[in-house]
Amino acid sequence: MSINRRDWLRQSSLAALTLGFSLPSMGNEEGITRNFGMDSGLINLGSNENPYGMSPKARAALIDMLSEHNRYQFNVKAFDDYPSKIGAYYGVGGNNIIITAGSGDALAQLARHYNKGSLVTATPTFATLPNTAKRLGTKVIEIPLTAEKTHDLPAMLRAIDSNTQTVYICNPANPSSTILSPAALKDFCMEASKKATVIIDEAYIDFLNPPDNVSMIGLAANNRNIIVVRTFSKIHGMAGMRIGFLVTHPDTMNALDRTYFGNTQMSVSNLTLAAALASLKDEEHRQMCKDKNAAARSYTIGALQNLGYKPINSYTNFVFFPLGNYAGNFSDDMLKKKVLIRSNTYPDGKWGRVSVGTMEEMKQFIGLMKA
Ligand SMILES: Cc1ncc(COP(=O)(O)O)c(C=O)c1O
Structure with missing residues (x-):
């Protein structure tokens, strides 16, 4: 069993290299950990997906x-x-x-x-x-x-x-x-x-x-x-x-x-x-997604500001904010609390990026930020 598992891991690492990404960062967003699989109860605010689905x-x-x-x-x-x-x-x-x-x-x-x-x-x-x-x-x-x-x-x-x-x-x-x-x-x-x-x-x-x-x-x-x-x-x-x-x-x-x-x-x-x-052809669905995104984004930015963060004013379905002197690995710590977001260290410090999910999901994210 363990040998099979090791072989499988080796093969998937090789496959990952062939595809051009390393397993820890998975390439798309270098330096940002991407996680495999969705645990039950995990709030996924990591990949800027649309929480309302297709038309x-x-x-x-x-x-x-x-x-x-x-x-x-x-x-x-x-x-x-x-x-x-x-x-x-x-x-x-x-x-x-x-x-x-x-x-x-x-x-x-x-x-x-x-x-x-x-x-x-x-x-x-x-x-x-x-x-x-x-x-x-x-x-x-x-x-x-x-x-x-x-x-x-x-x-x-x-x-x-x-x-x-x-x-x-x-x-x-x-x-x-x-x-x-x-x-x-x-x-x-x-x-x-x-x-x-x-x-x-x-x-x-x-x-x-x-x-x-x-x-x-x-x-x-x-x-x-x-x-x-x-x-x-x-x-x-x-x-x-x-x-x-x-x-x-x-x-x-x-x-x-x-x-x-x-x-x-x-x-x-x-x-x-x-x-x-x-x-x-479904303009109405796109407008609904856009409106809901704008409302949840504005809530998230306001709530982060109230907590003392200085998020960048977002024009997208995600919010980028400096983490100040946060000591740990922010996305790892959030993941332990079942919220998947991204964080990275740049020359000017640590930053977090949270996708804008539903209003309910953003309230849970903010609740965790308060805690
Ligand atoms: C800026 C940008 N370009 C391209 C993509 C790739 O999107 P997809 O391959 O799903 O079309 C993404 C995905 O997050 C993105 O953020």
């Missing part, structure tokens, strides 16, 4: 699609020209869209495609792209966030040189939950894309209100050097369904298709493709 319309579409589970995607009538159907919601064509099994997959494949020269990115940021690049031997130039925890765009521009192949911006930013003004980001994209390919990760953009909720998708569709990455894991509540997409100029799309992206749409199941299309 009822998406569920219905998924169930309908079960009748075609035996077919490949390309033999399902409803999926004729699938990218165009997704593109229609964003005012771009099917020849601007590549479907992927989640946006993390898109980010990792982008690191593989752009595997020369250097990548300019912020630190801390969502780590899939920078970590994959590092493992492939791409030089990664990390520009610290400003004191306000936003991307330092002038410093990032200065860091781009003739060796730079890509620039990665996560807007809204993870883990810091801040945003860039649409005008500043647009100017940056125009300037930086003269010298390198700019990758904008808009995983959390659907949580924004006007005038902040301006996507760079329109720019990307017309510029060979701008790529926008999107996911159905957040506002659409479909993290476990695994679907995302990227938007870019048709020429760039063809180049990506020739390397690592040729088969990505085939990696997404019929059920997921059907649910994603239906979810796009």
Whole structure:
């Protein structure tokens, strides 16, 4: 039994290494412990998931699609020209869209495609792209966030040189939950894309209100050097369904298709493709998720402030806050109390990141913080 277990552990460690992450940190969010399995009673505020789940319309579409589970995607009538159907919601064509099994997959494949020269990115940021690049031997130039925890765009521009192949911006930013003004980001994209390919990760953009909720998708569709990455894991509540997409100029799309992206749409199941299309049509469900998130987020920020913490003003479905002189390992200690959150140590100290769950879950989290 113990030998089997050791072999199993060794094999899964090897598998993890092949996949490019180490077991303690699991790669996506370097240095932050990710835990396997969900204990009974565990409140999961660790991965910025949507606690309300996917749209009822998406569920219905998924169930309908079960009748075609035996077919490949390309033999399902409803999926004729699938990218165009997704593109229609964003005012771009099917020849601007590549479907992927989640946006993390898109980010990792982008690191593989752009595997020369250097990548300019912020630190801390969502780590899939920078970590994959590092493992492939791409030089990664990390520009610290400003004191306000936003991307330092002038410093990032200065860091781009003739060796730079890509620039990665996560807007809204993870883990810091801040945003860039649409005008500043647009100017940056125009300037930086003269010298390198700019990758904008808009995983959390659907949580924004006007005038902040301006996507760079329109720019990307017309510029060979701008790529926008999107996911159905957040506002659409479909993290476990695994679907995302990227938007870019048709020429760039063809180049990506020739390397690592040729088969990505085939990696997404019929059920997921059907649910994603239906979810796009359910504006009401998205609004409900957004409103509930805003209420629970505002409660959480206010309650943390009342306890003397100084959380960053969040534009997302998570809250980032300094832990001051907290002596222990915050996320480990919270886990002992059955709340899964993230914490990490940066050059300016220890920080916690708590996902915004339901109001009930946030009240339990705050109760624990008080204790
Ligand atoms: C900024 C950002 N990008 C991408 C992802 C990956 O999401 P998925 O692979 O589920 O689409 C996440 C997940 O948390 C994220 O925070």
